[in-house]
Amino acid sequence: MLRFAALRLGRALLTIALVVTFAFIVLRLSGDPAMMIMSPDAPPEALKAFREAWGLDEPLWLQYLKYFTAILQGELGQSMRDGRPAIELVAERIPATLLLTLPALALKIGLGIPAGIYAALHRNSMTDRVVMTFAVAGFTVPSFVLGLILVLIFAVQLGWLPSGGQEGWRSVILPVISMGLGGAGVLARFTRSAMLEVLGQPYIRTASAKGVPWGAVVRGHALPNAAIPTVTVVGFMVGSLMAGAVVVESVFSWPGVGRLMVVAVANRDLAVVQCVLLLVSATMVTSNLIVDLLYGVLDPRLRGQAPAAGGGH
């Protein structure tokens, strides 16, 4: 189990290193930020001074090395727009994003998993079909379309809720619904198919045949086994707590990390984009790591296998 955890941790760190490299390659090699920030007809001395100030005149390998060590020291550069540390700009947006993504996650789990379980237990019933229709709709309606339609109905037509901005709990409702419904659909669909696969297994038949009441079969045998693949999807959703709100925050002009990212991208603000990229990947990698470790807890079979599987490499 310890070796299993160590291997997974190593892989997580490798992924972060890959993200850092990716960020460096894409963001640094692709253009001349000095021209972008200063405007092309700035005096050459000013451009030169800018490049020196940001270390853009050094050889690339040196820039990469410096970049990497700086990140290890928690130094993520300053916003090229207003000179404030990028990490500060990003950090102050995190609470606003979590204010949307956490309730949305609760909505996804609270609605999606029970609906999926119910649909699987009542396969081919009317409820199953209704749930699945909603699930497919949740998956195919993009969050910005759903968001705008909700605005059209509840803000423009009925005037019950604000269409954007931060005005207390009432402005949270529409964004959370726009994000949560789609995810609930995905989760319902996934839970249903995981449950159906488990319900078709011989051990379920055995348990029923030896006289265990159906409710106990579902609780004791079906749910724990179906939980294993479902945890993966939930883990992915937890991992996208930071990134999941990019589009919806823009729809509702919500001052979160996603909105910051979009604005930074439009302004080509290197440091801020890198910072968001790292924040998002760190969240994602951490939650993948937790999911991997949870697997070991949920599925004792994996615990035995893990060292063997890892031993070959």
Add this chain to the structure above:
Amino acid sequence: MSDETLPRAAAPPRRRAAVPVGVMMAMAWLALILAVALLADAIRPFGITAMDLRARLQPPIGFGGTSWAHALGTDELGRDVLSRLIESIRISLLIAFGATIIAAVFGTTMGFLAAHFRGWVEQVVLMLIDFQASMPFLILALSVLAFLGNSLPLFVCLMGLYGWERHARIARGLAIAANAQGYAAAVRHLGAGPLRIYLGHVLPNIASTLIVAATLSFPEVVLLESGLSFLGLGVQPPMTSLGNMVGYGREYITRAPWIMLCPSAVIVLTTLSVSILGDWLRDRLDPTLT
């Protein structure tokens, strides 16, 4: 998941099931959309930038509109919504098809390379697959777009990076299985080179699974493209795409909701149709795929 411990009961020979109504409707919608995309220049009543300033923000027919010349109304500059919708369908489909094909070709190639060379090549491919699968693609795409600037070919290639890992994973698994089977060994012993074995023999045998995987990622590419264009970071004006139209229409949501509702409806119907078709194809061709 786990290997089947019991052999599956042999499926009884059955007649070809009739195509369900939902699938028929999905096919009909997709045929219509494809026809619109192909014939866009011929059926578009107005140029997409043609302005008619005296007829600004006209509602569509049936919602108070009176002019059949602008059946779906006009936008804030008096441009015909129907014409712009037709052009948007063409651009969005072009991007989605281009990207799906790039993802399928790139992913399958990587999968075959991993299956053929094994060893460190396979490890690198698997690492890239893990990396791609564990990162939210929207964030990666945003970073690339902002710093490489934006042009249509670049945008299509970027979208083509979406979903390659799914193809790579499938192609690798199936090619490794195929290599262990008689037919691949047979052509190898007959002296066929790797290129011939993979393209001429393995690929046709696993194509149905790859096609299903492509139909599953197509709607996701449509959603991704429209999301990025909605944010103003995808297709750039004067070109227009479905997401782009929604993004601009949003400014007029109170006065002229049709500008935003028309492209939204097309996005939803199209992704829905491809999903229905993809699910149906999967059930028929390869029920093991998730």
